[in-house]
Amino acid sequence: MSEPDILHFLTAGSVDDGKSTLIGRLLYDADALYDDHVAALRRTAATGNAEMDFSLITDGLRAEREQGITIDVAYRYFSTSRRRFIIADAPGHEQYTRNMATAASHADLALLLIDAEQGVSTQSKRHAFICALLGIPRFVVAINKMDLVGYSEERFREIETEYRDFAVRLGLANLQFIPVCAVSGENVVRRGTNMAWYDGAPLLSFLEEVYVAGDRNLVDFRLAVQRVIHLPGTFRGFGGRVSSGVLRCGDEVMVLPSGFRSRVASIAVGMKQANTAAAGESITVSLADDIDVGRGDLLVHPGNVPRERRELEAMLVWTGDEPLVPGGIYQLKHATRWLKARCDTISYRVDPNTLSRETVTALSLNDIGRARFTLFTPVLADEYRRSRELGSFIVVSISGNDTLGAATIVDRTDYDAELKTERAVPDRSNIVWHQGQVTKTDRSAVMGHRPATLWMTGLSGAGKSTVAFALERSLIDSGHPCFVLDGDNVRHGLNRDLGFSPKDRAENIRRVAEVARLMNEAGLIVITSFISPFRDDREMARQIIGSDRFIEVYLSTRIEECERRDVKGFYKKARAGELQGFTGVSAPYEPPDSPVVLLDTELLSIEESITVLQRHLEQYYEA
Amino acid sequence: MSERLSIGLLDELEAESIQIIREVAAEGERPVMMYSIGKDSSVMLHIARKAFYPAPIPFPLLHVDTEFKFPEMIAFRDRMAREIGFDLRVYSNLQAVDEGANPREMGTVRCCGLLKTRALLDSLKLGGYDLVIGGARREEERSRAKERVFSFRDSHGQWDPRRQRPEFWQLYNTRLHPGESMRVFPLSNWTELDVWRYIAREGIEVVPLYFAAEREVVERNDQLIPVGEGTPLLPGERSERRLCRFRTLGCYPCTGAVASSAATLEEIIAELEQARLSERTTRVIDHDQDGSMERKKREGYF
Numbered sequence: 001m002s003e004p005d006i007l008h009f010l011t012a013g014s015v016d017d018g019k020s021t022l023i024g025r026l027l028y029d030a031d032a033l034y035d036d037h038v039a040a041l042r043r044t045a046a047t048g049n050a051e052m053d054f055s056l057i058t059d060g061l062r063a064e065r066e067q068g069i070t071i072d073v074a075y076r077y078f079s080t081s082r083r084r085f086i087i088a089d090a091p092g093h094e095q096y097t098r099n100m101a102t103a104a105s106h107a108d109l110a111l112l113l114i115d116a117e118q119g120v121s122t123q124s125k126r127h128a129f130i131c132a133l134l135g136i137p138r139f140v141v142a143i144n145k146m147d148l149v150g151y152s153e154e155r156f157r158e159i160e161t162e163y164r165d166f167a168v169r170l171g172l173a174n175l176q177f178i179p180v181c182a183v184s185g186e187n188v189v190r191r192g193t194n195m196a197w198y199d200g201a202p203l204l205s206f207l208e209e210v211y212v213a214g215d216r217n218l219v220d221f222r223l224a225v226q227r228v229i230h231l232p233g234t235f236r237g238f239g240g241r242v243s244s245g246v247l248r249c250g251d252e253v254m255v256l257p258s259g260f261r262s263r264v265a266s267i268a269v270g271m272k273q274a275n276t277a278a279a280g281e282s283i284t285v286s287l288a289d290d291i292d293v294g295r296g297d298l299l300v301h302p303g304n305v306p307r308e309r310r311e312l313e314a315m316l317v318w319t320g321d322e323p324l325v326p327g328g329i330y331q332l333k334h335a336t337r338w339l340k341a342r343c344d345t346i347s348y349r350v351d352p353n354t355l356s357r358e359t360v361t362a363l364s365l366n367d368i369g370r371a372r373f374t375l376f377t378p379v380l381a382d383e384y385r386r387s388r389e390l391g392s393f394i395v396v397s398i399s400g401n402d403t404l405g406a407a408t409i410v411d412r413t414d415y416d417a418e419l420k421t422e423r424a425v426p427d428r429s430n431i432v433w434h435q436g437q438v439t440k441t442d443r444s445a446v447m448g449h450r451p452a453t454l455w456m457t458g459l460s461g462a463g464k465s466t467v468a469f470a471l472e473r474s475l476i477d478s479g480h481p482c483f484v485l486d487g488d489n490v491r492h493g494l495n496r497d498l499g500f501s502p503k504d505r506a507e508n509i510r511r512v513a514e515v516a517r518l519m520n521e522a523g524l525i526v527i528t529s530f531i532s533p534f535r536d537d538r539e540m541a542r543q544i545i546g547s548d549r550f551i552e553v554y555l556s557t558r559i560e561e562c563e564r565r566d567v568k569g570f571y572k573k574a575r576a577g578e579l580q581g582f583t584g585v586s587a588p589y590e591p592p593d594s595p596v597v598l599l600d601t602e603l604l605s606i607e608e609s610i611t612v613l614q615r616h617l618e619q620y621y622e623a
Numbered sequence: 624m625s626e627r628l629s630i631g632l633l634d635e636l637e638a639e640s641i642q643i644i645r646e647v648a649a650e651g652e653r654p655v656m657m658y659s660i661g662k663d664s665s666v667m668l669h670i671a672r673k674a675f676y677p678a679p680i681p682f683p684l685l686h687v688d689t690e691f692k693f694p695e696m697i698a699f700r701d702r703m704a705r706e707i708g709f710d711l712r713v714y715s716n717l718q719a720v721d722e723g724a725n726p727r728e729m730g731t732v733r734c735c736g737l738l739k740t741r742a743l744l745d746s747l748k749l750g751g752y753d754l755v756i757g758g759a760r761r762e763e764e765r766s767r768a769k770e771r772v773f774s775f776r777d778s779h780g781q782w783d784p785r786r787q788r789p790e791f792w793q794l795y796n797t798r799l800h801p802g803e804s805m806r807v808f809p810l811s812n813w814t815e816l817d818v819w820r821y822i823a824r825e826g827i828e829v830v831p832l833y834f835a836a837e838r839e840v841v842e843r844n845d846q847l848i849p850v851g852e853g854t855p856l857l858p859g860e861r862s863e864r865r866l867c868r869f870r871t872l873g874c875y876p877c878t879g880a881v882a883s884s885a886a887t888l889e890e891i892i893a894e895l896e897q898a899r900l901s902e903r904t905t906r907v908i909d910h911d912q913d914g915s916m917e918r919k920k921r922e923g924y925f
Binding site: 003004005006034072073074075076077079084086098099101102105106226227229230231234235239240241268269270271278279280281282284295319331333334336388389392393394396401402403406 | 630631632633634635636637638639641642645646648649672673674675676677678761762765768769784785787788789790791792793794795796798799800811812814816898
């Protein structure tokens with residue numbers, strides 16, 4: 001028989017749903033309570049009440065027993081021959097959302113309770129939302145008090161359907177519904193005789209058998225160094241826990257952020273050497289080369305690296321008395337690093353009961369919402385759905401040191417996908433694509449060049465427009481039809497309905513990219529001049545225009561120089577706080593990872609810049 | 624050789640404990656590990672060695688000695704410190720000891736308050752320790768079941784169960800103001816049976832008192848209390864030799880033995896697999912008052 005594994009599960013629901021009774025019943029029938037604990041229950045049970053009060057097992061604090069509520073998470077441990085179970089019994093009340101989120105961040109599975117008589121409550125929806133937010137991949141919904149609805153299958157199916165409809169909106173697919181009666185124990189550990197129509201497993205059997213090993217990410221190797229283990233003159237290794245993936249002796253590894261590479265010389269768990277280490281293991285790694293590695297660094301495989309991010313876009317559960325406000329500075333802990341960050345914007349708050357989004361100016365205690373931070377130093381992070389360890393961070397108060405929030409990182413591309421669904425997309429089923437008679441080659445022959453889009457990106461004042469218009473002049477003079485799409489100009493017409501929020505910036509770029517594509521189709525060379533600060537937006541533009549025609553030109557002029565120039569006086573206004581969301585000052589700029597052309601107009605004159613671009617275009621025509 | 628990529632129960636518990644202990648070493652200004660000589664401390668010590676091997680444990684181990692510990696425990700402690708080579712600090716509330724503090728005359732509540740809680744708080748203050756590792760497990764007692772892994776204490780060492788810092792993922796918030804501290808529990812998720820199975824698997828040495836032997840005891844309030852110089856018989860009591868062992872080790876006047884014939888690790892594990900009583904039933908102090916552990920913890924006890 002293989003060694004048992006651990007299933008961490010969270011229970012959510014209110015005392016009224018019979019949650020404590022269910023847990024007590026589960027432990028009692030699974031023979032997981034000690035006699036003295038049972039005796040203590042009998043002793044503390046209200047006089048004259050022969051029934052044991054199972055809530056006394058889980059409600060461990062005096063205040064909880066006095067008030068008959070659960071305030072904080074209680075952990076319970078029990079084992080069967082198949083598994084160790086760690087139950088995190090979470091409070092259901094809205095006031096203790098933070099404690100529930102604490103439990104959810106450690107769980108493999110959520111056990112949610114619904115009272116068969118009461119049906120799906122707003123509270124049970126909120127619980128599902130928090131659990132989904134923290135990425136719990138599977139849910140068991142125990143529909144309790146079936147005795148009170150005459151063990152009706154119809155009632156069970158009715159609740160199941162309603163809950164499934166709601167869960168689909170949260171993206172939850174892995175749901176199991178079990179009808180139970182905690183008071184009598186039916187379908188908790190043993191089957192009973194009252195619900196012959198239910199042919200699934202009782203709760204405990206289901207928990208014993210549910211497959212969770214597949215949750216481990218064994219693909220993307222990540223290890224955040226916790227501590228350098230150093231024995232002078234003898235040994236230098238790096239201690240940390242493998243958060244995902246597999247590491248083998250001899251593997252080539254890369255240290256981030258430095259980018260240094262080496263090979264794995266040894267892997268050890270304590271005093272024992274190993275050939276491999278997999279997700280979940282705490283190991284000590286030594287490398288073949290003597291390179292600089294410290295706490296906070298990340299070990300990865302060179303072909304599979306997380307993204308370096310200067311901004312973090314995240315869903316947050318706010319747990320602090322101090323609110324989250326745009327402009328506020330916070331300390332974050334991500335993996336094994338502490339860093340400082342500024343909150344740029346709060347996109348919205350979600351009403352967990354209805355899932356509707358609200359615009360807010362702050363997130364307060366127990367709020368859930370989406371926000372963006374600009375980091376004072378970049379981090380290497382994954383999306384939360386890819387890695388719980390590298391896709392999460394906590395927000396901590398600088399002055400008070402309290403844990404203010406838990407955050408799960410989401411990619412902006414999701415946000416764009418949301419935008420698309422939000423802008424009611426019309427029915428396209430009757431829209432067809434007409435094929436013309438003129439081919440690309442025909443057009444190139446007439447124009448004398450291969451059309452392309454030179455996508456200029458950079459800070460305000462970096463010289464984008466100046467270079468763009470000068471290049472246009474020079475191309476026209478040499479007989480190449482071309483056109484400049486300028487940020488300021490399109491906002492007078494095509495895009496005059498758009499502002500400067502991330503959402504509007506994304507739409508601005510989408511429209512410009514579509515226009516550029518049409519112009520390229522028509523055979524023109526297009527030069528765009530937009531700050532286009534977000535990598536994901538530029539990626540979208542590349543996809544619309546086509547990678548073969550998209551030439552990314554990064555004007556890398558330093559912000560100090562741009563600010564010194566301040567042609568339009570915007571920096572001054574932004575610094576004075578008169579201009580909100582100004583790139584480089586109060587909004588982030590994400591530089592391209594690998595631009596095709598890099599121009600620093602502090603070092604190059606306009607003529608030199610044009611020469612560089614023309615030379616590049618000539619190579620492109622010939623390619 | 625096939626690769627073993629799955630990770631079993633004890634491996635997972637060990638990996639989590641190592642991660643916690645390393646985090647303490649990395650983020651604490653003056654970390655310390657409490658060493659009470661019991662089985663949980665022995666497991667913690669073993670895991671701490673693994674966490675930093677081949678380098679030595681980078682923080683001291685602190686034993687709060689009530690002067691009521693079994694002589695076998697003290698001998699074991701000193702031998703371990705010598706053989707393993709860790710930095711052992713011992714602290715006692717000497718004033719209370721000199722004034723004759725003892726559980727018989729002042730009651731267990733006051734005695735524990737002086738010799739354990741007071742001594743602990745004084746020694747932590749004296750050392751200026753900020754992150755203090757302890758061997759408590761959540762399974763032991765219901766207020767412990769509520770406690771965080773990194774558990775915040777105010778400048779008086781007190782625990783406020785209603786204002787615990789939320790603890791997400793393994794992102795432990797160790798940020799403190801001067802004078803504040805944290806108690807850190809790397810064995811939070813271990814059970815008593817896990818501890819013994821791990822001791823057996825890893826070959827960890829423990830105090831011989833855990834193994835069954837004939838011992839001179841007196842039956843008092845359903846407990847087998849060892850009789851010796853510090854625990855004289857009360858009027859009307861008679862001692863007897865019984866085959867018994869200690870399931871937990873504390874101060875000899877307040878630690879009961881259990882009737883048992885388990886003389887090896889295998890036998891102890893087999894006994895526990897059948898156990899019907901929790902381990903803390905042999906600690907006299909926990910029964911004193913309803914919620915006594917929570918109250919002691921609020922005051923600064925582990």
